[in-house]
Amino acid sequence: MSTTDSTERTHDSANADLEREVSRRRTFAIISHPDAGKTTLTEKLLLYAGAIELAGAVRGRGARRHATSDWMELEQQRGISITAAALEFELEGRRMSLLDTPGHKDFSEDTYRALIAADSVVMVIDAANGVEEQTRKLFEVCRRHRLPILTFVNKFDRPARDPLELIDDVERTLGIFAAPVNWPIGSAERFRGVYDIQQKTLLQYEREAQGQYRAPVEVAALDDPDARELIGEAAYSHFRESLDVISTAGTPFDVAEYRAGRQTPVFFGSALNNFGLEPFLRALVELAPPPQARPSDGGVVQPTDERFSGFVFKMQANMDPRHRDRVAFVRVCSGRFTKDMTLTNSRVGKPLRASRAYRFFGRDRETIEVAYAGDIIGLVNPGQFAIGDTVHTGAPVRFVGVPRFPAEHFGRVRLQDTRYKQFDEGLKQLEEEGLMQVFYTSGDRRAPIVGVVGALQFDVITSRLDTEYGVAVKIEPANYTVARWVADPEVALPSLTGAITVSQDRQDRRVLLFSSEWERDYFERHHPKIELLAESPT
Numbered sequence: 312m313s314t315t316d317s318t319e320r321t322h323d324s325a326n327a328d329l330e331r332e333v334s335r336r337r338t339f340a341i342i343s344h345p346d347a348g349k350t351t352l353t354e355k356l357l358l359y360a361g362a363i364e365l366a367g368a369v370r371g372r373g374a375r376r377h378a379t380s381d382w383m384e385l386e387q388q389r390g391i392s393i394t395a396a397a398l399e400f401e402l403e404g405r406r407m408s409l410l411d412t413p414g415h416k417d418f419s420e421d422t423y424r425a426l427i428a429a430d431s432v433v434m435v436i437d438a439a440n441g442v443e444e445q446t447r448k449l450f451e452v453c454r455r456h457r458l459p460i461l462t463f464v465n466k467f468d469r470p471a472r473d474p475l476e477l478i479d480d481v482e483r484t485l486g487i488f489a490a491p492v493n494w495p496i497g498s499a500e501r502f503r504g505v506y507d508i509q510q511k512t513l514l515q516y517e518r519e520a521q522g523q524y525r526a527p528v529e530v531a532a533l534d535d536p537d538a539r540e541l542i543g544e545a546a547y548s549h550f551r552e553s554l555d556v557i558s559t560a561g562t563p564f565d566v567a568e569y570r571a572g573r574q575t576p577v578f579f580g581s582a583l584n585n586f587g588l589e590p591f592l593r594a595l596v597e598l599a600p601p602p603q604a605r606p607s608d609g610g611v612v613q614p615t616d617e618r619f620s621g622f623v624f625k626m627q628a629n630m631d632p633r634h635r636d637r638v639a640f641v642r643v644c645s646g647r648f649t650k651d652m653t654l655t656n657s658r659v660g661k662p663l664r665a666s667r668a669y670r671f672f673g674r675d676r677e678t679i680e681v682a683y684a685g686d687i688i689g690l691v692n693p694g695q696f697a698i699g700d701t702v703h704t705g706a707p708v709r710f711v712g713v714p715r716f717p718a719e720h721f722g723r724v725r726l727q728d729t730r731y732k733q734f735d736e737g738l739k740q741l742e743e744e745g746l747m748q749v750f751y752t753s754g755d756r757r758a759p760i761v762g763v764v765g766a767l768q769f770d771v772i773t774s775r776l777d778t779e780y781g782v783a784v785k786i787e788p789a790n791y792t793v794a795r796w797v798a799d800p801e802v803a804l805p806s807l808t809g810a811i812t813v814s815q816d817r818q819d820r821r822v823l824l825f826s827s828e829w830e831r832d833y834f835e836r837h838h839p840k841i842e843l844l845a846e847s848p849t
């Protein structure tokens with residue numbers, strides 16, 4: 312056997328290994344309007360997948376455990392998600408990577424970035440509210456990125472809208488075909504289970520103490536007198552009628568249509584009460600697409616391309632109180648990542664060694680030796696990464712389109728104690744996460760202006776500076792709504808009125824703060840030679 316033969320053989324088997332690993336990966340994000348039950352559904356999927364033994368609650372009081380994906384202290388205090396959490400687990404031979412996202416619009420920048428890292432989406436709808444505002448906005452982003460969407464209509468244990476009406480709402484409001492895969496039997500106190508439309512089987516559930524779960528009882532035939540009795544006469548005939556309507560006039564489920572983003576398969580249930588979760592988890596395993604090809608500045612990158620590539624979609628400091636480091640979340644787009652690999656950051660151009668790499672389970676992380684396209688990995692290289700960076704081996708490549716939103720709310724942060732060093736470090740790291748932008752308007756570095764996308768971020772900044780950096784601050788409103796970087800560092804600025812302030816960012820670049828869009832517009836019209844940028848120049 313010649314050396315070339317054996318080299319080729321190793322090469323082929325490495326290739327087969329890459330293809331096998333990529334094809335068993337499923338990376339998806341859970342999205343919706345606030346409070347529809349994303350985190351609760353996430354926790355239950357983890358429970359049913361065997362990744363946790365006991366489900367925690369969003370509002371875990373006393374000794375009760377908290378939901379895995381709401382790991383941040385402020386999330387647990389408020390009972391809402393603030394930052395996207397990544398969770399990786401094995402299920403039926405598949406490697407699942409789940410991103411639980413915050414629903415609140417003030418945190419939506421994080422949610423939009425998580426969507427960029429996913430290959431498909433789970434959309435949660437509150438059965439009483441139907442399609443809500445924030446769901447509609449996020450759906451539009453999914454449509455633009457052609458992400459296939461599975462829909463879970465949640466909270467059927469509470470008074471709910473008629474399921475036909477809910478299907479109609481999804482179709483009309485979002486403009487996508489909705490194909491029910493199962494159908495709820497009753498609602499609120501009379502919610503009994505779900506009927507599998509294709510299999511023609513009825514899954515009956517019983518309420519259990521929270522966190523527990525029990526396999527549903529299968530009642531084979533719908534015409535079974537037991538079924539009728541179980542459901543109750545009135546509910547039974549209503550259920551049969553609506554089933555008739557969807558069988559004749561509804562959108563039939565079609566996996567190709569789902570994968571093409573033209574229809575969303577719809578499932579009903581209650582995440583809190585463990586109703587309808589097995590069929591949904593099965594659908595995720597069977598229907599959700601494997602890692603997809605991604606556009607880059609140099610053409611389409613296939614996940615099975617041998618060279619490693621990926622991009623940073625999120626930064627998070629101090630996740631682990633014992634390490635207090637800054638983690639860059641990287642979505643692997645192609646090839647195989649191995650620990651200690653030498654990578655290039657396309658923005659910086661310098662090689663760096665990936666000596667510490669992790670996979671995530673909420674707050675917890677585990678060191679990894681290898682990762683494949685589809686995975687979400689954490690790299691810890693202080694100060695080396697920024698959101699949107701592409702990392703790769705081999706020839707230059709750059710993934711584009713990780714969204715950044717301009718700040719719309721501004722406040723003056725005042726340090727309340729003497730720990731200036733910690734204060735400054737905290738501001739620097741939170742800015743690196745994309746949580747805010749920091750501007751200095753005077754020589755006093757203890758009272759900078761911060762700009763955020765949503766006003767709730769002010770609470771997050773105050774709370775995190777306190778819990779993670781041990782500094783007390785007060786943030787008072789500042790009368791600005793727009794920030795613009797001055798493109799040319801040499802250009803002279805006119806003398807400015809009170810409605811416009813010149814400030815400096817951390818790199819001493821000049822930034823104009825305007826009190827209104829009108830002021831900005833007026834300035835730009837009167838000073839056409841002064842080029843202004845909405846984002847900091849890199």
Ligand SMILES: Nc1nc2c(ncn2[C@@H]2O[C@H](COP(=O)(O)OP(=O)(O)OP(=O)(O)O)[C@@H](O)[C@H]2O)c(=O)[nH]1
Binds near residue numbers: 345346390467
């Ligand atoms: N009755 C009922 N309540 C539920 C169900 N699922 C979730 N909830 C409750 O709804 C509230 C919000 O649930 P979360 O899981 O935090 O919702 P979320 O979509 O993650 O919210 P954000 O991340 O803040 O956008 C919590 O109090 C849950 O206990 C359900 O199936 N039935």
Ligand SMILES: [Mg+2]
Binds near residue numbers: 349391414
């Ligand atoms: Mg949540």
